[in-house]
Amino acid sequence: MQINSDKIEFLVGNAEVLEKSAETPVLPMFSEQMKSFLSDLSRELFADPRSKGYKDVLSYAYWIRSSSLQQAESRHNDVDMRLGRGLALHIAPSNVPVNFAVSMTSSALAGNISVVRLSSKQFVQADIICSAMERLLTSSHTALRTYFCIIRYPHDPEITGWLSSMCDIRIIWGGDRTINEVRALPLPTRAIEMTFADRFSAAVINSDEYLVQDSKKVAEGFYTDTYYTDQNACSSPRFVIWTGNSVPEARERFWEALAELVDRDYDMQPLQAVDKYTAVCAAGMSMDGIKLISSGNRIVRAELERLTPDVMKFKTGGGLFFEYTASSLEEIVPILTKQCQTLSLLGISVKDVKELVFRNGVRGCDRIVPLGQTMGLEFIWDGFRMIETMTRYMYYDK
Amino acid sequence: MTNLELYNNAFVESLGVDEAELEELEYQKNPAWDSVGHMGLVAALEDAFDIMMDTDDIIDLSSYKKGKEILGKYDVTF
Numbered sequence: 001m002q003i004n005s006d007k008i009e010f011l012v013g014n015a016e017v018l019e020k021s022a023e024t025p026v027l028p029m030f031s032e033q034m035k036s037f038l039s040d041l042s043r044e045l046f047a048d049p050r051s052k053g054y055k056d057v058l059s060y061a062y063w064i065r066s067s068s069l070q071q072a073e074s075r076h077n078d079v080d081m082r083l084g085r086g087l088a089l090h091i092a093p094s095n096v097p098v099n100f101a102v103s104m105t106s107s108a109l110a111g112n113i114s115v116v117r118l119s120s121k122q123f124v125q126a127d128i129i130c131s132a133m134e135r136l137l138t139s140s141h142t143a144l145r146t147y148f149c150i151i152r153y154p155h156d157p158e159i160t161g162w163l164s165s166m167c168d169i170r171i172i173w174g175g176d177r178t179i180n181e182v183r184a185l186p187l188p189t190r191a192i193e194m195t196f197a198d199r200f201s202a203a204v205i206n207s208d209e210y211l212v213q214d215s216k217k218v219a220e221g222f223y224t225d226t227y228y229t230d231q232n233a234c235s236s237p238r239f240v241i242w243t244g245n246s247v248p249e250a251r252e253r254f255w256e257a258l259a260e261l262v263d264r265d266y267d268m269q270p271l272q273a274v275d276k277y278t279a280v281c282a283a284g285m286s287m288d289g290i291k292l293i294s295s296g297n298r299i300v301r302a303e304l305e306r307l308t309p310d311v312m313k314f315k316t317g318g319g320l321f322f323e324y325t326a327s328s329l330e331e332i333v334p335i336l337t338k339q340c341q342t343l344s345l346l347g348i349s350v351k352d353v354k355e356l357v358f359r360n361g362v363r364g365c366d367r368i369v370p371l372g373q374t375m376g377l378e379f380i381w382d383g384f385r386m387i388e389t390m391t392r393y394m395y396y397d398k
Numbered sequence: 399m400t401n402l403e404l405y406n407n408a409f410v411e412s413l414g415v416d417e418a419e420l421e422e423l424e425y426q427k428n429p430a431w432d433s434v435g436h437m438g439l440v441a442a443l444e445d446a447f448d449i450m451m452d453t454d455d456i457i458d459l460s461s462y463k464k465g466k467e468i469l470g471k472y473d474v475t476f
Contacts, residue, residue, distance in 0.1 A: 042441060043445065046412065046438045046441055046442070055434050058434055058437055058438065059437065061437070061438075061441070062437040062440070062441060065441045065444065065445075066444065066445070066450075067444050067450035070450060071450065
């Protein structure tokens, strides 16, 4: 099938790369060429003065630096049995600017040809990364030219259908609607699919432990977890759950320290204030036991009498938090549904939370990290070991 | 280049500071060396000496002087 590629804008690669991708040989997992390309991309991004203002671009550059890739590789003991599956089609999300690069890096290290469709929402971060890739692929890494296409096109099921019909892995990041729309387009019979749907996350804080910590540092970490991405990342806490014996004091200090940062650094749009207030009102009208407890509109906090995932229907970004005081960890079980992604902890034992998940056999909670580190880049996401899942495992008798 | 030149160069290039400031340079004391600058510095040092720094050493790297001590563990001498 031929497609009119005039509608497709290429940020990396070109129509020829795309059309010939079926014949491009796959690479071994963690191939030398790919590691060398990514570590050069890391250097290129660190050297680009435009990266300076973007912590997420620099975090990505740090994550793909040579020693970090070596470390990731050393965690696998069956690299010599794995190679790429073929063409990996990524439908990138519109909420987190560098997610496309994380997804692409996983499929590239797995040995695939990566085709990424960026969202129509334009991010400077994507332009910085794409132009650095293009510079390398047309100079020192021309051998990998046929392994990457980063494209943009207006909503068009015909193009997405064409790409889907030739891919071996389809990776969809997005809301339920996007996922369902893309899923309606058929895949080749042997192709696999990975979906990264909309999720919610929660922070769990032990109040006594919090009070002995540097409140400013904690606030900085929590700010990065939430406001840095307008609280739009799936890993950004929306619930804040308190435990321990000093809840009133800890809460006061926590939100005060955060307010200082938010007032100084956060550029809130008027619409966000309206959305947050509307969300609390809508939640309050449809459910019992929800109380608005904040006064300003930069940090909007609603207290829950009962911890329930139902309030997530009303979630919105830009600093809206649902708070709950729990007398035991057991009380968080109701929110550990399929939609629950990350639990970030402060003063709570990882082992206790892990055991809680296993003991109750809940369907949610894919990740437990310290508070302040929810934005960390990892090759394990939404319960998938990303690189392995994107490889083909070739069995042979050693 | 000598190890000292490589070391100084990593700071100057990644943080954009002057060579004259190096001796007194400390993490979080200079606006260029914040948590974001730290990532660039670690990447530059690893590249300059072809080493892989442990997480503990990355956290301990809190001043220009301390950095020299840490690199000693990786057989980099000054």
